Amino acid sequence: MTKDVVALTPRMPDPWSILAGLLSGGPDKLVNTAGEGAVVQLCDASGRPLVSVEAPLLVQVAGEAERLFGAAAPPVPFWWTEARATTGVAEAERLAGTFAARVAALAGGTVWPPEAALSLAVVASEGVGLAPAPAAAQPAVDVLTDKVAVVITDRPVVAMTAWLSDAFRAVAAAERGLQIVSPAGATLSPAVRDSLPGWPSRWVVQDEQEGYYDGRSGAVLRWQEGMFAPVASPGATEDDPDTPVAAAFREFADTGERQLAVTFRTVRPADERLVLGGALEALWCELTGGPPAGWGSAEPANLPWSPARLTDTAFARAPEPSWFVVVGSPERPAHATVRITRTKAGVEEDVTVAFGYGADEEPPLEALTRAAEVLATRHHLQSMLVQLRKARRDLAVPPRFEGPGVPLAFVLGAEEALALPDDRARRTPLAQQPLALGPKARPAFYYALPGDPSDLSGWSDFERLVRHLKGS
Incomplete structure (x- = not known):
């Protein structure tokens, strides 16, 4: 039996559909909301939670159900209604499955996992009622x-x-x-x-x-x-x-699949005209030919890509930091996380992004210098590290050994390069001298590294470079 159950429906489950699902525990049970209306929870007479249900989420990004479940979903947009049963309680697991099955039946959708939707019958239970606080506080923790x-x-x-x-x-x-x-x-x-x-x-x-x-x-x-x-x-x-x-x-098998991984940081002055996410979009366009598909504050990423909406969300949360996930299309697997922080220096964006490639696909390495120059000249790039690694095209992380990435390039932003003494950013101990990006008076620098996935010596070169730039 499952512990997590999701109903995927083309129509939003209305309150009566949710109520019908929750009455899987019997028609005499009362239902109420918790967590400011975001979570509904049923528990037994002792206060032990049985099932926690989140408010339906409208998913407007194609491929998220396939990416996270391998399950077919209705065409976008569709509604994602998730229930979590208390681990190890068979009654709770059956109740979660029946809840999702009823919601899917009334709203015309499907259930993951499919076996959870085998019965629409009332689940026999004793003493089921509403979960009092703080029992509803952390339904994910077992x-x-x-x-x-x-x-x-x-x-x-x-x-x-x-x-x-x-x-x-x-x-x-x-x-x-x-x-x-x-x-x-x-x-x-x-x-x-x-x-x-x-x-x-x-x-x-x-x-x-x-x-x-x-x-x-x-x-x-x-x-x-x-x-x-x-x-x-x-x-x-x-x-x-x-x-x-x-x-x-x-266990390890080299399938020929690879990932191009990029981590970078930008720092820009905080003002009313600032739009966040532009650096990530620019990098994405240079490496894939188009912008990201979607973003969100959790997975599934449910919103179509929009730097303006991302900016509004981050500003609404300020001065607290914001964290977002950004995804690509099913045709070009890509996944990024963005952390936005307000500091004395301005607004910082820390981005980690990876693009997946099959054995018959070549990563666009020739586009890296162009992408670096766009970020350095238009998006206040502070630093960037590019790696290539032997890993899955779908970007999922398996519980098996995966070799480390190897560094392809490091980029130092113009302001950071200017702050170094003695032309240190331009004259390095590496065999290949850096490529200057942007204006001659205030260039950023692109340091190419060997980048052979079968040779980890590139990390030694990277370490030498970093020690040199730090003056140590």
Whole structure:
């Protein structure tokens, strides 16, 4: 049985459809809203949550259901209504499935996973009522200890959903780690991989042979002292723990697929005319021939790409920072995260973006210098690093070893280059001298690096370059 269920419908589920779904627990149950109307939750007589339902979300970006579920969805726009059942309670799992099935039946759609929609019958339950606060506060968290919050999910792609995003914020405020438990074969969205902090946070993968292992490092894990932690090999010491690595993590096959990954930062003065997202759009257009497909504050990315709307959202949240996810079309897989922060220097945009290519596709490496010049001359680029790596075209992160990327280029913005003494930005220890971008009086610099995916020596060159620029 599933824990997360999603109804995908061409029509918005009206209040009566939602009510009919929630009455899967029986016609005598009362329903109310929580979380300022964004979440409805049912729980048993003891206050234990059974099912939490988010308000329907209008998705206007093609390919998001396929990317996150591998499921066919109605043509865009369509409505995404998500329910999460409490882990390990069979009654809750059946109730979530029946809820979604009723909503889909009334609004003319489908349910993921398909087996969750097998029955429209009332689910037998005792003492079901509304969840009182604070039981409704964190429906994504399944286990809470003094060290970590544990989220158990059965999704094929662990994405940065609104549920999970709330859990990230909650554990950060509580100074706990976040441990995400998924089944074998599941993958991570790049947004989750890049947001998951260090120890004791982990991606915990279930495995028939080892029980559990870390999906990012391969370390075999066990539940001990209130969290999942690595198992020490026999004879290990405190100085040399010698943690065994799961066999499933070591499986590797070179399919010829690659990813072009770019991380960059821009810093611009804050004023009323500032439009955010322009640098990312410019890079996207240079490398793919068109702008991003969509964006949102969580996954699925539900809104058509619009720098103006993104700017309005970020300004409404200021002075608090904003985080967004940006996606490409199904034909050209691409995924980005954008963090916008107000600082003394102005408005900073920190962007991480990756584009996926199949074995028969060539990444547009010839467009990199042009893209760098556009960002440097028009978008106040501070720095940019470009990498090429052997990894999946669909950008999903598997629980297996993937080789590190290799650096193709580093770009230093004009203001940063001007601040360096002794023409340091222009004269470097690298064999190939940098390419000046933009005006001769205030150029940015493009430093080309070897970029051979089978040779990691490019990182040595990058390290030498960084030490030189820092004067160390």
